Amino acid sequence: MQSETAQAHAARAAWLRILATAPTDALDGAYQRLGQAQALPAYRLLRKPESGMAMVRARAGGTGAQFNLGEITVTRCAVVLEDGAAGAAAGVAYIQGRSARHAEQAAVLDALLQRPAWHQRVQDLVLAPLASTQAERAAHAAATAAQTRVEFFTMVRGED
């Protein structure tokens, strides 16, 4: 039971991460496509998109003390779907930057993903394309960095 909840939380954290880090235009495109396939349910803004600052804390190495790296702009939003089915949950989004539209769309998608009726469709139409784009980008960055990788070998000098 405990691990089931933990698993559900990890899954939600994973999709929240994809929605938050997706480029604003890509998310908007995916959101429109989802809306064209079937009209999205109406929703109510629990907390309008609002921008603020969040302190990013970091740690140098595994043993260093935490220090304040700097502040970033964060926009957050919370929505609840209007159709009021039992067990309706709020959709939330915290994104970097000040795009109110991005935060609102991400929050609506989070709410939809928590609905069994919508989960698979959002997964296929929105999350999967965004995740594969992100994976490609990460692989590209890794490949670019790998070009300048230096391998250090210890030469055996025949001293004996």
Next chain:
Amino acid sequence: MTAMQPIPSTPAASLLPGFNNPVDDAQQVFRAALQAFAHPGRLQTLPVASGLPDGLSPALAALLLTLADPDTPVWLPAGVPAAARAFLRFHCGCPLTDDVGAAAFVCVPAGYAMPALADCAQGDPAFPDRSATLLMEVASLADGDTLTLHGPGIETTQVLRVADLPADFRAGWRANNAGFPLGVDLLLASGDRFCALTRTTLVED
């Protein structure tokens, strides 16, 4: 992605929005609360409306949205609906406490008994501001018992009519006055109107 179940953690079915414009609206309500404390016993009308959860009145909801935050524990009577608690937790982020002495705001909605004033946080002599503020819903601020007030902020006397005050209110309030500079401050609310009684406000017999 693996198989995913709906997540049971956020019971938001009944959650309501707070203020329409959180910053501007909270400032207006804060201004009205300042006026109320500057002129004890003078009625203020709520300048803006907010989402209204089950169990709170318009004035109580707006005042708590304005005043409560993560640094101020709020006490609610045990029977208050879960919707009101969820509302405060979501919008104010305030801790909800069951220990009335630990609360910065003691909120008593309609139909619940007021805790004894002496049980609420009184502050300490070096920091009298660390005392509780009571927010109490009364049946009416237009008829009922007549309280004649005087003290700082009142030029001569101020007449306040309050329905349904507890029977021992006057004695409790005299004891609260006697503890100055310690003591609690009181906000009386009814619907969308409210007024303040500060710890220096004297109620004539």
